[in-house]
Amino acid sequence: MFGKILIANRGEIACRIMRTARRLGVGTVAIYSDADRTAMHVEDADEAYRVGPAAAAESYLDIGRIVEIARRCGAEAVHPGYGFLSENPSFAEALEQAGIVFVGPPAGAIRAMGLKDAAKALMERSGVPVVPGYHGVDQDPSRLEEQAAEVGYPVLVKARAGGGGKGMRRVDDPADLAAAIESARREALASFGDGGLLIEKCLTRPRHIEIQIFADHHGNAVHLFERDCSAQRRHQKVIEEAPAPGMTEEMRLAMGEAAVRAARAVGYVGAGTVEFIADVTGGLDSDRFYFMEMNTRLQVEHPVTEAITGHDLVEWQLRIAAGEPLPRTQENLSINGWAFEARIYAENPATGFLPSTGRLALFDPPMGVRVDTGVRTGDTITPYYDPMIAKVVVHGKTRVQALQRLGRALAETRIAGVSTNTEFLARLCAEEDFASGNVDTGLIDRALPQLTAELPPDANATAIAALAVLGVLNPPSQGDPWQSLAGWRLWGQGTQHVDLLRHGERIGLPVEFLSKGCFGVSVDGTTVKIRPLARDGTKQRIDFGDRIVDVVAARDGAMITVFVDGGAHIFNVPDPLAVSTATGPDADHVVAPMPGLVTIVATSAGARVKKGEALITMEAMKMELTLTAPRDGTIAEISVAPGDQVADGVLLVTLAEEPGA
Known part of the structure; x- marks a missing residue:
């Protein structure tokens, strides 16, 4: 095993790799950009080195600088994580030339699978079924239009390099193809430095199912079963699960064998994922699945495979890179229970999932489940990198039990300071088709209105926000006579007026001090009675008169986020000196x-x-x-x-x- 490794990445994946390395007694080295100088992955590492400015192109993508740091710190191996340089064959070659092990497949395998058009041609020759489409070298728009017409609409325009849904557009009408080609090519160039495209038949009811594979330097290869990644938005995975609902042993065997054939065809070594798309118009069928692409790296969703197999995939990666054989044969691998992973992003579902930046005034993850993250309360979500905050991973004996645990974990997740998709994920867990396992890649789009509808805060949430403004949510101290007299007046109870803003609309709230430690807040003509009880960390026990519940009210400057009854509601305290700059739908x-x-x-x-x-x-x-x-x-x-x-x-x-x- 290696004595020291460098992690050429950041955020949650860097922290996750370090956890395994620490358990194995392996020293860890982090790299950081100027934007990440105080980041969690820097703090977790044994040592850390500045790699460049905030922009990824000048830091986390700088091959020469990273290799130089690896040499300088004496790292025997470099783990690339995912994203950034994880699927860059030039990076693997540069490390090899420097005498440093790349924790990943050979550069030749990355090249073979890195371009989707070449990979599909190779799979066809290896007997792996592929999606009908055009994978040729002629990239003239007129040629792509001809091939799209031949394949038949709807079609997918896809970047031949990279992944993550970048450079991918669905086209239903031939009149929209030219614009889709231009947009996809532009995004592909920006994301991967390669504007090459391919055309694929767009299946009308597909499932996205992928197979985790591993191969070693001794000619052994196995698969660790499937993950279902059909819950997608804009071709980005949202919630993944393992195993796939409705999967038959016959189809699992067929897909697993096809994935291992794909790995052997390119002389693969290490962890990889073979992604398939299945036509489920008539249910899962072992004759209706097709190769899409191979990711020559560890996947974001690898924790669900770890949960159902009981194996640490990063440990497998490190052992294989160090020359050890695979820890298990295919016969010794089995599935235990069910697992889900939900990706929490800094984004606002109510505004088309527009990414959100800012300081995390509160990051309070759920207890009792696995949470992979690279941020803490007080950290900043910057515009430079992917806006993922955390991955919540749960495991249960059955799908029903695991999904119930995921729903509860999401309800207990409290993040303030930026908008997040947490409530959207919780609603998806409860969506009828998803809950029943009737999933396909179009499910979220069909259910989008109810999944993203912004529910207004109820009177209780609004009243809590008003008390947060006044700073009276903490119960009065029994030993402080001044605190115990809060709100006392010589002639009657004291009343204060609080103004809040909700989406630019001003809300006026009279707050009356009813008795010792009890308040009445008038919301839309109804008085909400609140008595703050004990406080436990960020949670505040509140007595509403007819029920007692836990709430969290996090304030960061003018922003107040109230978490109550599983919902998160954001209010702002108006600045009396501010000049209105509102821009409505008819703004200039x-x-x-x-x-x-x-x-x-x-x-x-x-x-x-x-x-x-x-x-x-x-x-x-x-x-x-x-x-x-x-x-x-x-x-x-x-x-x-x-x-x-x-x-x-x-x-x-x-x-x-x-x-x-």
């Missing part, structure tokens, strides 16, 4: 909704535009965002140019005032 200004890089300016001063017409394209947090005209009108001024890095709220485009407006 287009502002940056998040920090990012301006890549395209699709209009010019003086141009006449229609409502919904594309004006500005931005890139931030590994996604492309197109900003559109808020109304019909004429462009008065454009304040940015392609290549500009802008902050949240910066004015981008101004529309001219309309006569009579």
Whole structure:
């Protein structure tokens, strides 16, 4: 086993690798960008080295600098995690030339599987079924249009490099293909440095099922069964589970054998995932699954496989990279129970899952389940990297039990300071088709309105926010006579007025001090009576008169987040000196909704535009965002140019005032 390894990554995966290394007695080295100097993975490592500025291209993607650090610190091996350089054959080769072990497959295997078009051709020759489509080298748009027509709509336009749904577009109408090709190529170039595309038949009711494989340097290869990753949004996985619901032993055997054949075809070594798409219009069938791609790295969702097999996949990676044989044969591997993983992101489902940046005023993960994370309370979610905050992983004897545990764990997760998808994930757990195991990749899109609907806070949540503003949620101290007289007046009970903002709407709330430690808050004409009881960490026990529950009220500056009854509600305390800059649907200004890089300016001063017409394209947090005209009108001024890095709220485009407006 190695004495010291360098982890060429950041965040939760770097922390997760360090946990296994520490258990094995292996020393760990972290790298960090300027944005990550105080990050959790830096603190967890035995030693850490600055790798460059905040931008990933100048830090976590700098092969020369990382190899130099690995040499300098004396690391015997480098674990790439996932993302960044994990599937870059040049990185593997650079390490090999430096005499450092790459914890991953040979560069040749990465190249063979790194481009989806070449990988599909290789799989066809190896007898692995592939999705019908065009995987050729001719990338002329007219050629792609011809092939799309031949394949038949709907089709998927896909980047041949990379993964994670980047550079992928579904096209149902031939008239939309040209724009989809242009957009997918642009995103693929930005994400992977390769604008090559392929065309695939889009199955109307697909399941995304992947097989975890491992191979060693001694010619052995096994699979560790399947994971179902069909719960997706914009081709990004949301909740993964293992095993796959409805999977038959016949189909598991067929898919497992196909995955091992795929690994052997490229001389694979280490951990990898062979991703298949299954046509489930008539249920799971061993004759209707197709190879999509192979990820030549550890997957984000690997914890569910660890949960059902009882094996640490990072330990397997390290042992195999050190030259040891596979720890188990296929006959000695089995499935135990069921597992789910939910990815918590800093994003707002109510605004189209727009990523959210800012300081984590509170990060209070659930107890009793596995939580993989790389952040703590007080850390900042920056615009430079993927906005994933944590992965919540649960295990149970049955799917029903595991799903129930996941739902409860999500309800107990409390994150303040940024918007998150936690409540969206909890609703997905309870969605009828998902709960019954009737999943496919279109499930979330079909259920999106109810999954993302923003429920207004009830009177209890609003009243709690008012008391948080006044700072009276803590129960009065029995030993402090001044605290015990809070709200006392010579002639009657004291009353204070609290103003809150909710989506720009001002809420006025009279708060009456009813008796020692008891308050009455008037919300929409109804008085909510609240008596704060004991406090346990961030949780506050509250007596509402007819019931007692735990609530959390986290304040960060002007923002107050109230967690009660499984929901999270955000309020703001208005600044009496602030000037209103509200921009509604008919506003004259287009502002940056998040920090990012301006890549395209699709209009010019003086141009006449229609409502919904594309004006500005931005890139931030590994996604492309197109900003559109808020109304019909004429462009008065454009304040940015392609290549500009802008902050949240910066004015981008101004529309001219309309006569009579």
